[in-house]
Amino acid sequence: MKLPTSGCLLxxxxxxxxxxxxxxxxxxxxxxxxTFPESMLKLQTVLKKNGQKLSRVQRVDIGLTKSGFKTxxxxxxxxxxxxxxxxxxxxxxxxxPYLPHKIAIFAEEDETLLVxxxxxxxxxxxxxxxxxxxxxxxxxxxxxxxxxxxD
Amino acid sequence: xFIRTLLLLVVTQLIAATPLMAKSGEALFxxxxxxxxxxxxxxxxxxxxxxxxxQYSVTDDxxxxxxxxxxxxxVMPAFPSLTDDDITQLVKYIRxxxxxxxxxxxxxxxxxxxxxxxxxxxxxxxxxxxxxGEGGQGTGVTFSRPRNLPIIAPALNNPGFLKAASDxxxxxxxxxxxDGTPMISYRKHGLSEQDINDIVVYxxxxxNIPLPLEQQPVESVEATMVFDSPYxxxxxxxxxxxxxxxxxxxxxxxxxxxxxxxxxxxENTKQRIVYFCNFSTLNKALAIDPRVGLFLPCRIxxxxxxxxxxxxxxxPKRLSSLxxxxxxxxxxxxxxETYLSIIEDATL
Numbered sequence: 413m414k415l416p417t418s419g420c421l422l423x424x425x426x427x428x429x430x431x432x433x434x435x436x437x438x439x440x441x442x443x444x445x446x447t448f449p450e451s452m453l454k455l456q457t458v459l460k461k462n463g464q465k466l467s468r469v470q471r472v473d474i475g476l477t478k479s480g481f482k483t484x485x486x487x488x489x490x491x492x493x494x495x496x497x498x499x500x501x502x503x504x505x506x507x508x509p510y511l512p513h514k515i516a517i518f519a520e521e522d523e524t525l526l527v528x529x530x531x532x533x534x535x536x537x538x539x540x541x542x543x544x545x546x547x548x549x550x551x552x553x554x555x556x557x558x559x560x561x562x563d
Numbered sequence: 564x565f566i567r568t569l570l571l572l573v574v575t576q577l578i579a580a581t582p583l584m585a586k587s588g589e590a591l592f593x594x595x596x597x598x599x600x601x602x603x604x605x606x607x608x609x610x611x612x613x614x615x616x617x618q619y620s621v622t623d624d625x626x627x628x629x630x631x632x633x634x635x636x637x638v639m640p641a642f643p644s645l646t647d648d649d650i651t652q653l654v655k656y657i658r659x660x661x662x663x664x665x666x667x668x669x670x671x672x673x674x675x676x677x678x679x680x681x682x683x684x685x686x687x688x689x690x691x692x693x694x695x696g697e698g699g700q701g702t703g704v705t706f707s708r709p710r711n712l713p714i715i716a717p718a719l720n721n722p723g724f725l726k727a728a729s730d731x732x733x734x735x736x737x738x739x740x741x742d743g744t745p746m747i748s749y750r751k752h753g754l755s756e757q758d759i760n761d762i763v764v765y766x767x768x769x770x771n772i773p774l775p776l777e778q779q780p781v782e783s784v785e786a787t788m789v790f791d792s793p794y795x796x797x798x799x800x801x802x803x804x805x806x807x808x809x810x811x812x813x814x815x816x817x818x819x820x821x822x823x824x825x826x827x828x829x830e831n832t833k834q835r836i837v838y839f840c841n842f843s844t845l846n847k848a849l850a851i852d853p854r855v856g857l858f859l860p861c862r863i864x865x866x867x868x869x870x871x872x873x874x875x876x877x878x879p880k881r882l883s884s885l886x887x888x889x890x891x892x893x894x895x896x897x898x899x900e901t902y903l904s905i906i907e908d909a910t911l
Contacts, residue, residue: 438884438885527598
């Protein structure tokens with residue numbers, strides 16, 4: 413049986429629009445109405461308030477300005493819950509490359525943008541325990557981003 | 564009893580006060596849209612939503628469908644999990660930037676000469692909107708460019724756009740243009756209404772042309788790559804470093820997985836991360852989409868458990884699907900290949 417071209421295209425378009433990899437917010441993002449240094453400080457406070465420990469901060473600005481990129485204020489902030497990192501890396505080693513968690517934070521003029529991958533879109537699983545872990549990661553990030561947006 | 568009632572009261576108050584619960588249009592816009600379109604809707608990564616000509620020419624339905632379906636491959640995400648009510652609130656909020664009543668379309672499909680439309684499209688539109696309607700390079704006003712640069716032309720072959728836009732909507736954009744953007748009025752620039760109808764029919768015909776390969780969605784793959792290493796942990800780490808350098812990366816640092824999270828003497832030295840970076844690839848990627856900083860720096864983790872050593876890395880191919888940015892796909896595929904080749908070199 414041969415589908416007419418338009419039928420194939422319709423199916424293709426349908427798959428394109430509704431394929432699971434395009435579901436919901438794949439990246440969590442927040443705009444903070446504050447300068448980069450202020451937002452960096454705030455992020456550290458917010459992480460702490462949400463029970464997270466800062467692991468370290470990576471600068472990414474080497475060479476950025478040279479290549480015409482309009483911001484040299486760019487950091488990756490690594491953090492986690494110490495106990496969780498230990499447990500999860502032991503029980504679910506496929507999560508290891510995503511630990512500790514990270515948030516990219518960079519300036520856009522006098523405001524600041526934050527980005528993190530949505531863990532619920534990276535790891536789809538039927539294992540209820542793993543599901544619960546991923547959901548908590550997601551909820552933690554949503555809460556952190558929410559707190560960052562608030563004044 | 565009194566205390567319990569009081570507690571209950573306090574808790575309900577707290578819940579009611581949590582802005583996460585309040586699904587006002589403004590709250591929804593701040594949470595889901597402002598990162599790209601700006602708090603005031605004036606644009607950033609995304610196009611401005613406040614321009615009078617934009618507000619005048621879009622219907623509520625256009626906004627609704629755009630939010631629901633997004634622009635696959637063009638950064639603007641789909642929002643399948645927002646409720647219809649959320650979307651109504653969002654549309655109301657966006658309409659708050661309007662200067663008057665939007666244009667009321669006759670809901671009629673347009674007919675015309677598609678061949679003639681194609682000719683005109685190539686002559687007048689392709690330079691900005693692309694040969695296949697794939698849009699200008701980059702999107703919106705983008706983070707990596709100063710705000711005063713012109714807005715980048717949106718993709719017209721995008722399934723999300725074509726679904727949202729009626730023929731009359733496209734015609735209106737051509738007849739009137741969008742003041743304050745590079746999109747001019749083609750009526751004022753000498754095209755006849757029939758010419759414009761022909762172009763509309765041609766733009767509509769993008770629906771029947773398969774998307775160019777680089778615009779197609781990426782296949783879904785596992786988020787993590789795992790390999791067994793036949794070597795002990797120290798040798799594996801040494802190999803990873805050599806392989807990274809051999810693949811034109813610069814080593815940045817080595818640390819344990821729980822570095823900074825626990826006391827230094829309590830760190831688990833059997834889980835070790837090697838960070839490395841290639842600045843020219845990095846700059847290329849950041850120029851396309853500054854959010855790719857999330858990949859950075861490149862990293863491979865070696866873990867010894869029960870005497871066996873395994874090597875873990877993210878799969879950039881999988882991560883690229885998160886960005887909904889077709890321009891990144893090629894770069895991410897290349898990065899996946901590079902990761903593979905480093906790991907293979909290290910565990911051979």
